[in-house]
Amino acid sequence: MDRRAFMSLAGLGVSAGTVSPAVAGSSLKPLRMKLGCQSLPSDEARFSYFARYGVRNICAKPQIAEGRLYATVAEIGTVRDAAARFGVSVDILEPPILRSSHIDREPHPAIMLAESPERDRDIEAFQTMIRNAALAGVPCIKYNMSLLGVLRTATVKGRGDAQYEAWDLQAARPPAPLTRAGRVDAAAAWERIAYFLDRVVPVAEEYKVRLACHPQDPGVPPAGYQGVDRVLGTIEGLKRFVSIRESPYHGLNFCQGTVSEALSDPPREIHDVISWFGARKKIFNVHFRNIRGRRDRFVEVFPDEGDIDMAQAIRTYREVGYDGMLMPDHVPFVEGSPTARSESFAFCYGYIRGLLQAESQRPGS
Numbered sequence: 526m527d528r529r530a531f532m533s534l535a536g537l538g539v540s541a542g543t544v545s546p547a548v549a550g551s552s553l554k555p556l557r558m559k560l561g562c563q564s565l566p567s568d569e570a571r572f573s574y575f576a577r578y579g580v581r582n583i584c585a586k587p588q589i590a591e592g593r594l595y596a597t598v599a600e601i602g603t604v605r606d607a608a609a610r611f612g613v614s615v616d617i618l619e620p621p622i623l624r625s626s627h628i629d630r631e632p633h634p635a636i637m638l639a640e641s642p643e644r645d646r647d648i649e650a651f652q653t654m655i656r657n658a659a660l661a662g663v664p665c666i667k668y669n670m671s672l673l674g675v676l677r678t679a680t681v682k683g684r685g686d687a688q689y690e691a692w693d694l695q696a697a698r699p700p701a702p703l704t705r706a707g708r709v710d711a712a713a714a715w716e717r718i719a720y721f722l723d724r725v726v727p728v729a730e731e732y733k734v735r736l737a738c739h740p741q742d743p744g745v746p747p748a749g750y751q752g753v754d755r756v757l758g759t760i761e762g763l764k765r766f767v768s769i770r771e772s773p774y775h776g777l778n779f780c781q782g783t784v785s786e787a788l789s790d791p792p793r794e795i796h797d798v799i800s801w802f803g804a805r806k807k808i809f810n811v812h813f814r815n816i817r818g819r820r821d822r823f824v825e826v827f828p829d830e831g832d833i834d835m836a837q838a839i840r841t842y843r844e845v846g847y848d849g850m851l852m853p854d855h856v857p858f859v860e861g862s863p864t865a866r867s868e869s870f871a872f873c874y875g876y877i878r879g880l881l882q883a884e885s886q887r888p889g890s
Contacts, residue, residue, distance in 0.1 A: 553843065553889045553890055554843055556884055557847075557848035558839070558843070558849065558851055559850050560579060560580055560852075560874060560878050561582045561583055561616070561810070561850025562575060562580050562852045562874070563583065563584035563617070563667075563852055563854070564866075564870055565586055567586050567588075567608075568607070569611070572607060572608045572610070573611055575613050576611040578871050578875070579874065580613065580874055581613055582614050582616045583608065584615075584617035584667060584850075585604045585605070585608060585615045585617075585619065586618070587601050588600060593621075594621055594622050594633060595620065595651070595653040596620075596654060596657060596658075601615075601657055601658060601663060602661050605663065615663055616665060616849075616850060617666065617809075617810060617850075618658050618663050619667060620666060621633070622636070622668075623637075623651070623669050624669055625669045625674050625742070626674050627674035628672040628673070628705060628706050635647050636648060636717070636721055637670065637706070638705075639716070639720070652724070652725060652728045654666060655729055655732055655734045655736075656732055658732075658734050659733060664733070664735060665734060665735040665737055665809055665810070666734060667738075667778040667809075668737070668738055668739070668778075669738065669739045670717075670718055670721070670741075671741050671755075671757075672706050673704070673751060673753055675855075676692060676697070676742070676743060676745070677691060678691060678692055678693050678696050678698075679691045679693070681824055684827070684830070686859050686860075687827075687858070687859060687865075687869070689825055689826055689857050690825045691825070692743055692786070692821075694745065694746075694821040695821075699750060702751065703751055704752070704753065706752075706753065707752065708748070708752040709752065709754060711747065714753075714754055714755075715756060718766065718769065719770075722775065726770040726772050726775045729772065730772050733774065735774045735776060735809045736776070736809075737778035738757070738766065738778060739777075739778040739780055740758060740783045740787070741755040742783040742786065743786040743787065743820075743823070744786065744787045758787060760787055760788070760798055763777065763802070764801070767807045773806060776802075776806070776808060776809045777807050777810075778809060778810045779799075779802060779807075779809070779811050779812070781799075781811060781813055781814060781815075781833070781838065782815065782855060783812070785815075785816050785823075785832075785833060786823050788819060788820055789819055789820055790819065791816065791819055792832045792833055792834065795833055796837060796841045799841045800841060800844070803841070803847050806846075808842075808845075808847055808849070809849060810849050810850055811842065811847070811850065811851050811852065812852060812855075813828070813838070813873075813877060814853060814854045814856075814873075815827070815828045815829075815831025815832070815833050816833070817831050817832050818832070825855050827857060827869070827872065827876075828853070829876055835876075836880055836883070836884070839851070839880050839881065851877050853869075853870050853874065856869035856870050857869050
């Protein structure tokens with residue numbers, strides 16, 4: 526897809542002749558992006574670790590009493606106050622439902638399975654979580670609307686002793702022809718998504734809490750994997766998603782890695798995608814990670830060795846006025862090492878922090 530074709534998708538794109546502020550020679554927008562993280566657990570040891578590496582803004586998961594599907598104001602306050610003692614701000618909450626798990630392993634599947642009356646009960650719990658987040662002073666909740674979770678087919682050798690996760694659609698062998706959801710075509714998927722949004726976006730607007738949805742990781746062809754059409758695994762699908770119940774409180778947990786995985790030419794196309802969603806203020810958080818490859822076949826790598834120009838990505842986020850977190854995600858690991866992921870996260874923190882500092886010194890800043 527060329528730039529002009531992409532920008533005209535669905536009649537919603539901006540002109541292919543759009544010139545960024547930096548190119549036009551005008552002054553740059555203020556650099557307000559922040560280094561962030563969502564790694565768990567949300568406890569004092571982890572908050573100390575964040576502070577050690579200069580991570581001052583995070584997504585946290587409160588400790589919730591067993592049997593309840595939302596955090597109370599007190600539970601949110603506890604995790605917020607614990608983080609604050611280390612100079613760390615809780616900017617986003619992770620709820621106990623609508624996670625990125627596979628539906629066959631998900632203990633609370635009713636919303637994605639359209640099972641009533643359990644679906645309405647779980648949506649009511651999510652509504653309560655929104656209200657309590659507002660009362661506790663946390664302005665955003667992230668979530669997933671996925672049946673298949675995160676799909677990968679292999680681990681491959683990376684640099685040194687690191688291991689990278691990979692996806693190859695041709696090599697994919699699902700554990701069963703269908704999930705417990707059965708066949709879920711695009712119409713059924715959109716009905717379930719709209720049903721949820723119709724009930725939670727008005728509450729988010731009332732309480733001024735942004736709802737950030739993660740794209741489906743990765744996209745697959747319609748009915749191409751366990752009978753599920755992943756409608757949030759394409760750029761067109763994500764555009765449709767943000768147009769349902771249009772609101773400044775309804776947008777994306779914009780996973781740059783997952784979005785890159787949806788493109789046929791990620792290095793060339795990703796910046797236009799960032800611009801489209803960023804210009805419409807639909808990016809509420811960024812998973813700032815890199816890949817090698819393209820749609821249907823890719824490897825997740827360290828941020829400095831992938832196909833995406835990450836410095837240019839930061840410039841693009843800046844040009845659209847994005848002011849939220851850039852956080853690592855899906856970092857490489859070392860087989861048998863209990864500390865390797867923490868080490869990989871630390872590497873990513875330094876990389877992101879360095880890019881932000883370099884961007885802050887760019888002429889015109």
